[in-house]
Amino acid sequence: xxxxxxxxxxxxxxxxxxxxxxxxxxxxxxxxxxxxxxxxxxxxxxxxxxxxxxxxxxxxxxxxxxxxxxxxxxxxxxxxxxxxxxxxxxxxxxxxxxxxxxxxxxxxxxxxxxxxxxxxxxxxxxxxxxxxxxxxxxxxxxxxxxxxxxxxxxxxxxxxxxxxxxxxxxxxxxxxxxxxxxxxxxxxxxxxxxxxxxxxxxxxxxxxxxxxxxxxxxxx
Amino acid sequence: xxxxxxxxxxxxxxxxxxxxxxxxxxxxxxxxxxxxxxxxxxxxxxxxxxxxxxxxxxxxxxxxxxxxxxxxxxxxxxxxxxxxxxxxxxxxxxxxxxxxxxxxxxxxxxxxxxxxxxxxxxxxxxxxxxxxxxxxxxxxxxxxxxxxxxxxxxxxxxxxxxxxxxxxxxxxxxxxxxxxxxxxxxxxxxxxxxxxxxxxxxxxxxxxxxxxxxxxxxxx
Numbered sequence: 001x002x003x004x005x006x007x008x009x010x011x012x013x014x015x016x017x018x019x020x021x022x023x024x025x026x027x028x029x030x031x032x033x034x035x036x037x038x039x040x041x042x043x044x045x046x047x048x049x050x051x052x053x054x055x056x057x058x059x060x061x062x063x064x065x066x067x068x069x070x071x072x073x074x075x076x077x078x079x080x081x082x083x084x085x086x087x088x089x090x091x092x093x094x095x096x097x098x099x100x101x102x103x104x105x106x107x108x109x110x111x112x113x114x115x116x117x118x119x120x121x122x123x124x125x126x127x128x129x130x131x132x133x134x135x136x137x138x139x140x141x142x143x144x145x146x147x148x149x150x151x152x153x154x155x156x157x158x159x160x161x162x163x164x165x166x167x168x169x170x171x172x173x174x175x176x177x178x179x180x181x182x183x184x185x186x187x188x189x190x191x192x193x194x195x196x197x198x199x200x201x202x203x204x205x206x207x208x209x210x211x212x213x214x215x216x217x218x219x220x
Numbered sequence: 221x222x223x224x225x226x227x228x229x230x231x232x233x234x235x236x237x238x239x240x241x242x243x244x245x246x247x248x249x250x251x252x253x254x255x256x257x258x259x260x261x262x263x264x265x266x267x268x269x270x271x272x273x274x275x276x277x278x279x280x281x282x283x284x285x286x287x288x289x290x291x292x293x294x295x296x297x298x299x300x301x302x303x304x305x306x307x308x309x310x311x312x313x314x315x316x317x318x319x320x321x322x323x324x325x326x327x328x329x330x331x332x333x334x335x336x337x338x339x340x341x342x343x344x345x346x347x348x349x350x351x352x353x354x355x356x357x358x359x360x361x362x363x364x365x366x367x368x369x370x371x372x373x374x375x376x377x378x379x380x381x382x383x384x385x386x387x388x389x390x391x392x393x394x395x396x397x398x399x400x401x402x403x404x405x406x407x408x409x410x411x412x413x414x415x416x417x418x419x420x421x422x423x424x425x426x427x428x429x430x431x432x433x434x435x436x437x438x439x440x
Contacts, residue, residue, distance in 0.1 A: 051366075051369075056327050066312075071323050074318045075319075077315070091301070095287060095289055095301070099291050102325065103290070103291050114334060125349075125351065125355070127348070146277065
């Protein structure tokens, strides 16, 4: 069966490729695997039918021949087991690429998402304070500085492009571009990834859905 | 060669098993793999020698026959490729177990760590406010409620015990126990895991190092 990817009916990012289904779309394009999409509204995401696919009521979810998976990292890991092109064949190189998949979601992403959420969670709250935003930005900077120092003049994190780069680039795209721009080698790394044909196809596919005029919020 | 795990010289948790090397120690015990430990002080963690093993200056780091890995999830994933006992052999079951490894670090852990850090980051800051702590606790509750609803009366997240459970249990142990206790099946799940002989051996190994009187902070 053609795999089915469950995605937002309307993405709050307006098609800028920041929703986590973009990670899976890009991976599917890298390996040349066709897929279908199923849409869920914000309301449907919290209902039992979707929670049977994704217990935390989030997107993406993935189905293939009776196998149901969630977590973008895990879906991409699965695709890498069944298709060439996402993880190296050499065992040691493969283990290092998996390291970067986990580093993306576990070490680099949390401060970026926390800063992003603060724009909403702190609004109208008694703890809203500009110093907190500056503190959160500095925490992102510390991670970016470490990553930039490691990357140096490498094209990709470890040898050829891998799922580790795919995950890391989409995490970096979620940060304030002005912060990433403070580290020219990271900005160039993101641009290098965005130039890949598979990225462009994946971006276009989601942008075709969400890039237009936003529907009323009741339809999200 | 015997694998080498790099760990804190002194763990700020005083041996309660919350540092992330505990995940790898437990996995090594589950598969019966001996290991050696290398200690790093807080100062050494930020120096070039350690950053060559762990670019973000954190623990744990792992070395084995010239292979250097970091990120507890990736180290455990590697151990599962080379030893039976951490991930199921069946491909679909294996993919689902990997899903739970990512769910642990990417979906359940971030709000727990954010709350834990707030005790330190908010102290003496102009944004310190009790309402923020309550908000952060509620965000953890929402994740725990989803996980509890999914777990139901299962013993483990998906079939037999796997690396997904190992990761999830140690993430849950990092939350305020009073929050986890609001969900009796989650509290029982944690207790079930803690009763495993491999967990007990791993816990004892780190507690033997950190369970005594704390040295002066200059020696951490």
